[in-house]
Amino acid sequence: MKDSFVHKSPQGGYLPFLLVFALLALLGIFITMPIIRPLMWAVIFSFISYPLNEILHKKVFRGKHRNLSSLVSTTCVVLLLCVPMGFIGISLAKEAIKFISSLSDNLESIQQVLISAWSGLVKKLPDHLIRYAGIKEDPAFLQDLTHRAVSYLASSLGDFSRGLLGNAFKMCYQLFVISVSTFYLLRDGHVVLEFLNDVLPLPKEERAALFDSATRMMKSVVIGTTLTAGIQACLGVAGWVFVGLPAPILAGVFLFICAMIPFVGTPFVLIPGALYLFLIGNVKESLILAFWAVLVVSTIDNLIRPLFISEGSKVHFLLVFLGVIGGISVWGFLGVFLGPIVLSLFVFFLDCYRRIWRAKREYSD
Template identity: 30%
Template sequence: MNDLPAPLRSLIEKVLEQIPGGEERIQELTNRQGGRAAAAIGGVLGATTQAIVQVVMMLIALFFLLIDGRALVEWLEEVAPLKRGHMSELMAEFRKVTVTVLVSTVATAGIQALVALVGYLIAGVPHALFFTFVTFVMAFVPAVGAGGAGLAAAALVFFRGHAGRAAFLAAWALVAVGLADNVVKPYLIRGGVSIHGAVVFFALLGGLAAFGPIGLLLGPLIIAFFLSVVRIVRREYPRET
């Protein structure tokens, strides 16, 4: 620790003073909990890597759709067992839902960051705007999310000797920031597509459980496609009265 820069060494010494037993206690806890910490970090890294791979694959598919999407739609209209125009209707629904989900995801991350900023200011987190930006970025990372950034800020406040503020910020991160994603995103998606809010909510949960992070996009898409097919069938084959 003597090789560390003076400001960092001073901060670590203050943290150690707040912990009973000092360095010996830290060493004991490290030896005891090292395996669990390594497993937790491995899980986070694994989930993040999987999400990155899925996003890259989605971007590759998006590239080819943008380059030759019109020809693909025309080919699907030729081979699909549907009347001409139905495939274009389904593709229009696909585009509408995709844009809505992507925009709502970015907007939800922004709202979570703003909610977190309120907590940071109340708890007296240093460099609150920096942590707000980190919260916005982490909102896109699976298994961590915006709440994880808030918990990291709470740990910093705790080590600075403000246990009460840290407890408040941890609760704020888990409740206000963490649950905002489950409330705001379905509401925003419902505003962009003609689907009931409860259906959107369960589509997000089901997509996440079935496909992982990419399911947040696939879940609403599958529901929207299903409802579009139902509308086409009802229009083409109306019930006899």
């Protein structure tokens, strides 16, 4: 009876189902949108800790106690990743305040160096060029410019530190969402992948290629980029501490973030540090940090990153660059990982469509 009803039902009978499905999908998007960032972090953390979870489940617990293996893996993620992030956040807030104090204490020294350099430059310029360009020998504008720059930097770092300390409840809430989501993704992630494999409207070979491409891209971006940036940040902080600059943790975080951004890199942090040392009169330390930044820290990036990005993902560098820059503008730091993955998967789906459409045209011809 039921079979005959299904066969006799008109095609329009699917319309109410599609409308309800679209409504529920829209409501689902609204519900998950406020927690989309911690959910995405949970996906990344579960991907990183998945090998550990498999070792625990298959070798330690001999294929049993999946809940326990997922719980242990999630605990490791929280202890090794999330808790240090909270500690670093508090340390950043404190070191930002110390760095602001250091800038204020050395403001007069910086102004004197700039004024001396400006006066020496003006004396070497031809008189007709000074008259034509309207260059003033009085360097008072440099004092005002330096004061404004330091005030702006101090205000920005102050807002940054207050924001870190003031968002403690939000960070705990997001940590809770990340922990719970990571646990269930580790425990039931294979079910989610099987479901996606069933619902994707692609041939079997294309589905296998899609999952393989996504896995390689995740490995190259999440593991390769993070490892490379971590090594560069450690080397940069070592040079930062060696020359006696303040706030090494603050510098390390900025080094880690900048190392992930194409065409920005660690010199974006180290060179201003070297310039700061030069302005306060520490010329030797300034040259040491500048050479360390260019010859060592930046060179490590050129040696390590290609091993993961080019060999691991097999994705054009332009996609990685556009994904990182666009991802940061949309998702913040999370976009460093999500941007290249989303763009590479889009290109893969576009290539699948091209191959399927080409096959259909060849078959019709």
